Amino acid sequence: MAKLVFGMNLSLDGYVDHEKFAPDPVLFRHWIEHVRGLTGSVYGRRMYQIMRYWDEDHSEWTPELREFAVAWRSLPKWVVSGTLESIGPNATLVGGDLETEMRDLKGRLAGEITVSGPDLARSLTDLGLIDEYRLYFHPVVLGQGTPFFAGPRPRLRLVANDRIGEDVIRLTYVPT
Numbered sequence: 001m002a003k004l005v006f007g008m009n010l011s012l013d014g015y016v017d018h019e020k021f022a023p024d025p026v027l028f029r030h031w032i033e034h035v036r037g038l039t040g041s042v043y044g045r046r047m048y049q050i051m052r053y054w055d056e057d058h059s060e061w062t063p064e065l066r067e068f069a070v071a072w073r074s075l076p077k078w079v080v081s082g083t084l085e086s087i088g089p090n091a092t093l094v095g096g097d098l099e100t101e102m103r104d105l106k107g108r109l110a111g112e113i114t115v116s117g118p119d120l121a122r123s124l125t126d127l128g129l130i131d132e133y134r135l136y137f138h139p140v141v142l143g144q145g146t147p148f149f150a151g152p153r154p155r156l157r158l159v160a161n162d163r164i165g166e167d168v169i170r171l172t173y174v175p176t
Contacts (some may be wrong), residue, residue: 001110004102006121007134008148009168015145016118018050021138025064026165032068039109040076042094042102042124044117048079048087051116078105080120099127122151125126130154133173136161138166 009023023031035041040077043051054072054110061069077091080098087093094101102124115121115130124130133156135148156173164170 002106002111002113002128003131004042004106004113004115004124005132005134006115006124006130007132007136007170008118009136009138010148011140011142011145012137013141013143014148015142016148017142017145020142020145021140024165024167026066027168028068030164032064032071035068035071035075037112038075039111039113040078040105041114041116042078042080042105042120044120045079045081045084046090047117048077048081048084049122052088079170080123083105098123099129102127102129117137118146118148119148122149125154127150128175130175132159135171136169137169152161 006017009021009027010017011021013089051072054069057066057069073092075092077087078101079087079091080094082095084093111139121130133154135165155176157176158171159174160170160172162170
């Protein structure tokens, strides 16, 4: 049975923002290896549209950026959206009953499936489908923005903590 994991980079005050801070080389290497080891990823519409950046090569990319793009492109993706009519390669549009679709996905696959996007994670949390939360704290205070937890905070138990790179602490929690 697959495990649904919601994990993102966030500020010390709990906000996610891909433009306000970025991973250092060690954390970026972590993300490359992480994506390589996944069974797949479930995206909300907004996060999927942000990540579509990796579908096309860019001449200014470093070898590491190209490496991440290759890993991301090969990853099976499921995109939860009621408005998108088309999606990119290696992706499946999920437009039906979210709970049924995600329970089916978890039941027929093995390994780890990431959940990408706070709003989608809120919906899956409300349905009791998130198996693990990984919070990658950066030494930044934003004061506003999109919160990591987009809805009521689930009851959680800390199961691991580790440092990645110079400045990032990852806290891993499971629902209680």
